[in-house]
Each structure stands twice: as structure tokens, then as C-alpha cells.
Amino acid sequence: MMLPTLPLVKRWCIQGYTLIPKTRLYPMTFAIRNLSLKKPLIQQTTKDLSNRQKFKQLDPPLRLYERLERLGFGSLRRTKRYQAVRQQKSKDKHPIPDPEYKLPFLSFFAGAKTPASFPETHLEEVAFVGRSNVGKSSLLNSLASTTIVRTSDKPGLTQQINFFSVGRLFYMVDMPGYGFAFVDEQQRQQWRQLMETYISERKNLKRIYVVIDARHGLKLADLDFLNMLDRKRVKFQVVMTKCDLQVLPTLARRIMVVEKDIKKFHHAIQNVLVVSSKTGAGINQMRKEMLFITGHLKDNDYYETKSNQIKK
Numbered sequence: 534m535m536l537p538t539l540p541l542v543k544r545w546c547i548q549g550y551t552l553i554p555k556t557r558l559y560p561m562t563f564a565i566r567n568l569s570l571k572k573p574l575i576q577q578t579t580k581d582l583s584n585r586q587k588f589k590q591l592d593p594p595l596r597l598y599e600r601l602e603r604l605g606f607g608s609l610r611r612t613k614r615y616q617a618v619r620q621q622k623s624k625d626k627h628p629i630p631d632p633e634y635k636l637p638f639l640s641f642f643a644g645a646k647t648p649a650s651f652p653e654t655h656l657e658e659v660a661f662v663g664r665s666n667v668g669k670s671s672l673l674n675s676l677a678s679t680t681i682v683r684t685s686d687k688p689g690l691t692q693q694i695n696f697f698s699v700g701r702l703f704y705m706v707d708m709p710g711y712g713f714a715f716v717d718e719q720q721r722q723q724w725r726q727l728m729e730t731y732i733s734e735r736k737n738l739k740r741i742y743v744v745i746d747a748r749h750g751l752k753l754a755d756l757d758f759l760n761m762l763d764r765k766r767v768k769f770q771v772v773m774t775k776c777d778l779q780v781l782p783t784l785a786r787r788i789m790v791v792e793k794d795i796k797k798f799h800h801a802i803q804n805v806l807v808v809s810s811k812t813g814a815g816i817n818q819m820r821k822e823m824l825f826i827t828g829h830l831k832d833n834d835y836y837e838t839k840s841n842q843i844k845k
Contacts, residue, residue, distance in 0.1 A: 637700020663744030665710030
């Protein structure tokens with residue numbers, strides 16, 4: 534059996550290990566030969582933890598769980614693990630639910646592969662962008678309760694800027710995805726240039742929704758695009774899709790991380806939208822925000838009356 538050398542013993546001491554001689558006789562003589570190691574007495578600091586460990590240590594507040602419950606993502610499980618969270622006092626015990634918001638009929642209006650093909654700016658616009666295959670087209674279909682926007686599992690399906698008319702109220706603009714796609718680098722650069730031209734020149738552009746996957750959060754390609762938007766002083770808001778694929782505590786932690794990451798951007802809307810195109814959770818809230826920023830949100834009585842007429 535090989536004995537530890539003196540430099541190795543010193544390194545163990547520096548790292549926080551406790552070295553205990555097995556005999557009290559001649560402790561210096563047998564310091565190397567008769568040593569046993571205990572576990573480190575120093576606890577791990579935050580710097581020593583991996584990103585996954587740091588993520589699991591996040592403790593979402595009760596108000597975040599309540600927000601997710603109102604949006605339709607379910608409630609926190611009644612186990613001892615979350616007992617401390619449930620015991621927190623809620624300031625808003627009986628929130629007034631929003632009426633059901635519906636967007637008018639969605640129709641394809643124009644497609645543009647070059648800036649010269651952009652339609653005239655006579656209506657407000659909200660644009661959607663995100664990494665390829667992040668669920669952007671499915672989100673547009675869910676918002677408009679339609680299937681007019683083409684979807685595919687193959688990244689890079691959207692290869693131009695598509696303008697969809699929302700009942701002549703405003704345009705929903707579907708932009709090509711950035712990041713990986715089944716096209717060459719030159720084609721991706723052309724898409725990027727087309728999007729940057731659109732973002733810089735559209736004066737009726739009210740907001741850009743940057744769509745990300747809730748399972749992965751913000752990737753390097755997302756942060757690069759957000760930096761570009763911030764430099765151009767364009768208001769943008771992050772939308773997390775596929776939220777139904779995450780359990781509630783993990784989803785809450787992901788929201789905390791993303792909201793922390795976007796604090797450095799001056800033109801970012803700090804409130805992150807969370808939606809699921811599959812279950813419809815969060816879709817109604819996003820419709821409300823879109824109607825508000827385009828100037829078409831009406832009083833609650835209007836939507837309640839319309840809903841009652843449809844039921845009859």
C-alpha cells in the first residue's frame with residue numbers, strides 16, 4: 534500500500550480535510566505513515582455548486598405558484614416538501630378571474646423574403662421570433678384558435694417573414710427562426726439580415742415576443758438576439774412555451790432564472806409570459822396583453838356579454 538507524501542498531506546490540509554494520527558506516540562514521526570482521513574468539515578459554497586445544483590436550490594415564492602395556478606398550470610402538491618411555501622400568507626386570496634378573450638379571424642396577408650416586399654404600415658404589429666423548432670408556429674395557432682400557420686418538426690420551416698391579419702385590427706408577424714436549421718450558413722445570414730431590417734424600419738411594431746423553450750431557458754443564440762434587440766432599442770418580451778412539459782416547481786424556478794437573466798436588458802419587459810399551446814394554459818393572458826398593446830382591449834363587460842351570447 535502506497536503512503537501519502539508530505540506535499541499531498543499539505544494539499545489535503547489546505548482543502549479542509551482533518552488529518553488524525555492513529556497513535557499518540559511520536560506524532561510527528563508517524564504523521565505520514567499513520568494517518569486517516571475524515572470528510573471535509575468545510576461545507577460547499579455556492580461557487581462550488583454546479584448550475585444544476587444551484588437551480589435546484591432556488592426557492593420560488595408563493596405568489597409565483599399562485600400566478601401559475603391562475604394561468605392554468607395546476608396547484609402545488611400537498612406534501613411536506615412544499616408545506617412551508619403553502620403556509621405563506623397570500624395578499625390576494627380571491628383574485629377576480631379574467632373573462633375569456635378571443636382574437637378575430639386570422640388570415641394570411643403577405644409574405645416577404647426581401648425588405649421591398651414588406652406591406653404598408655397602416656396597422657399595428659406584434660412580431661414573434663425564436664430559435665428554430667421552439668414552438669413558435671404552434672403558439673400563433675393557439676392564440677388565434679386556428680391551424681392556418683404551418684407547423685413542422687423540421688427546424689427552419691419558416692423561411693420568410695409572414696404577416697397575418699387579425700380581423701383588420703393588427704398584424705401578427707411570424708419571423709424565421711434563428712439558430713440551427715436545415716439550411717446553409719449563407720441562408721441563415723440572409724434571414725438574420727432580413728429580420729434586423731424589419732426590426733429597425735417598422736415604426737408600427739409594438740412589441741417583439743421572443744419565444745423560448747421552458748425546458749432549456751435562454752440559450753446563447755437567444756442571448757445574442759436579445760442583445761441585438763436591446764441595441765436597437767426595441768421593446769421585447771420573453772415567452773416560455775412547452776410549459777406543460779415541466780413540473781410546477783421546476784417551471785417556477787425556470788421563470789426565476791429567466792427573469793434574472795433579462796434584468797440587464799434595458800428594453801426588455803421584465804414580466805415573462807408562460808404558455809402551453811397543448812393545454813391552452815397562459816394563452817388567454819397573452820391574448821389580453823396583445824389586445825392591450827395594440828389598443829384594442831375592451832372592458833370586461835364586453836367579453837362577458839359576447840361569451841354569454843356564444844353559449845346561448
